[in-house]
Amino acid sequence: MWDYNDKVMSHFLKPQNVGEVENADAVGDVGNMTCGDALKLTLKIEGGRIVDAKFKTFGCASAIASSSALTELVKGMTIEEAEKVTNQDIVDVLGELPEEKMHCSVMGMEALQAAIADYRGEAPPDAEDEHEGRIVCTCFGVTDVKIRKIAKENNIKEAENVKNYCKAGGGCGGCLDDIQSILDGLWRGDEGSDDSASEGMSIVQKVMKIQEVLEKEIKPLLERDGGGIELVDIQGDLVKVSLRGRCAMCPTSHLTMRNVVQEKLREFVSPALEVEEVK
Amino acid sequence: MMSASDNKTIYVDNNATTKVAPEVLEAMYPFLTEFYGNPSSVHTFGGQVAAHIEDARAKVAALLGAKPHEILFTSCGTESDSSAIYSALYQCPNKKKIVVSKVEHPAILNLGQELERRGYKVETVPVDSKGRLDMERLEEMVDDKTAVVSVMWANNETGNIYPVEQIAEIAEKHGALFHTDAVQVVGKILIDMADSQIDMFSLSGHKLHAPKGVGALYIRRGTRFRPFLAGGHQERNRRAGTENVPGIVALGKAAELANDNIDFENREVRELRDTLEARLTDVIPVTRVNGDVDNRLPNTSNISFEFIEGESILMLLDRLGVCASSGSACTTGSLEPSHVLRAMGVPYTAAHGAIRFSFSRYNTMEDVDLICSELPAIVKRLRDISPFWKG
Secondary structure (H helix, E strand, O other): OOOOOHHHHHHHHOOOOEOOOOOOOEEEEEEEOOOOEEEEEEEEEEOOEEEEEEEEEEOOHHHHHHHHHHHHHHOOOEHHHHHOOOHHHHHHHHOOOOHHHHHHHHHHHHHHHHHHHHHOOOOOHHHHHHHOOOEEEOOOOEEHHHHHHHHHHHOOOOHHHHHHHHOOOOOOOOOHHHHHHHHHHHHHOOOOOOOOOOOOOOHHHHHHHHHHHHHHHHHHHHHOOOEEEEEEEEEOOEEEEEEEHHHHHOOOHHHHHHHHHHHHHHHHOOOOOEEEEOO | OOOHHHOOOEEOEOOOOOOOOHHHHHHHHHHOOOOOOOOOOOOHHHHHHHHHHHHHHHHHHHHHOOOHHHEEEEOOHHHHHHHHHHHHHHHOOOOOEEEEEOOOOHHHHHHHHHHHHOOOEEEEEOEOOOOOEOHHHHHHHOOOOEEEEEOOOEOOOOOEEOOHHHHHHHHHHOOOEEEEEOOOOEOOEOOOOOOOOOOEEEEEHHHOOOOOOOEEEEEOOOOOOOOOOOOOOHHHHOOOOOOOHHHHHHHHHHHHHHHHHHHHHHHHHHHHHHHHHHHHHHHOOOEEEOOOOOOEOOOEEEEEEOOOOHHHHHHHHHOOOEEOEEOOOOOOOOOOOOHHHHHOOOOHHHHOOEEEEEOOOOOOHHHHHHHHHHHHHHHHHHHHHOOOOOO
16 A cells, blocks of 8 residues: 555545536646556636636556645646646655656646646647657657657656656556666756647547546447447547447347448547547 | 444455454464474474474365365465466477466456566457357467466456366366466365366465465375575475465355355355345446356355446445445546456446455355445446436
């Protein structure tokens, strides 16, 4: 069990500002279903100042504590002040976090940045990191752009330590050499260019929407034939599902996948989605 | 602030480790105090201890329906596993293939990775959504180039029981040895090696109310064996190193108690598990029981509370003195959820919120009552915070 300090425990046991701000002026949705944490931050902004902040978090004790600390921290700040908040500021509110849990504070910072971008009508900065650049860590889908950003902000020089902040390299470990050369390059000063692209929907929104469409549109169709379906994972635009019941044994299940599941998800969620069957 | 120590400890993590039975402690105690002699010594003071080791060996054999000389004492389940696999590979220097299941304990899976680095080919048999082994794939994978097949007897996370006799036959057909990691089954279900085809299996003392630091390897009569540890002549030259006498005596006593309690495990302990599972899944919405419910250990329940994260659940249970474990990544320091649940294709939102309750004969219905009365509120509280929960 982790050795959390009293401050972390008190934010976990009595989290502040849980929920969603009504008619929010800014929404920041970040996280990743694979990794097991996600954060939705909603802000009320008046005259350029954050007057209310609320959160909803799926995650471990330190993720919940970091989210709670974040809302406490930013309430009353101007947008310009909030923009400068780093994950270290969140850690400072909590006193400390175990090294392996630093990514929880990073998630807080990313949610705040996403919310600010949303307020300004810009693309969420994190979406750029998530989707732009080359995927280095295939276990968690982390790109070189994101690794550089995290490393710069937290002064990380060793590949081993990156996983504590953004999980890259924490799965199979096959990309650690690659991460190290990115870090070496970064600290030598020859950064790769980072062009940006954007993604309309946040990850939490996407997960919710896909689950809803599976439940309401797709499951009833499959159930008519004695089958069923289950969502296994979402990685970017790749939706992994598993067929159940009679569908699982059906020799034409790939057609069901393409013509029913993928078709419906593209229709109701996003035309960019690809569906893959997991046996 | 209230801490776990203010509460009675409700220990439902018996697949992780178990309480040392008071009778076991009593049996081993003299060997930590007055009978400290070395069983290999010529003098009576030391030599007399050897008889107690043999007595323990006979008790372990009796629990397994095995012959005493088929039992080799080791330091733990992992040592037993490694000893078995390395020995099997040594016997067949021309065979470079090993077949294991995807849901093995790290004691086997990580050993497999190590062997791959040394040039062996390790094939992993997949499981279905209930964690049942794909026997067709296993049959395809095991061939004449296979040195050893190792599939656990029961899974530590789900409690699933695997058809080890059937797998042993498949292995034998191809001239491969069959080993099974049986640490979770010994003492929980009836084992009878009398007519078994299984060549080797591992067990661990601390899973059946003996202390940590002692294990055993069953090696079927006639199976060639090469020692893992070289050195002295202990254990008939098959495991060097001065015997862990108190541990071995404890394991013998624990085996004797397990033999007496096997019906209790399958009746009373099963009743506790079934009651907990029925009540929790009845009261708490959107749960799923992971594993093959019709074919699993009587003491294990693995339940996913969807849309919330396991570590948070465990932390809140811990404050009530309830000790359970989780398939969540966050509890272990690894970043990915349980490889067992992932192999089963359990959706991530459910895998992260999986909690394992594993009972022993020391649990009571009051334990079940307390968990059932407290957990619904814990789940609700975390779901109210979760962005994925729409309830």
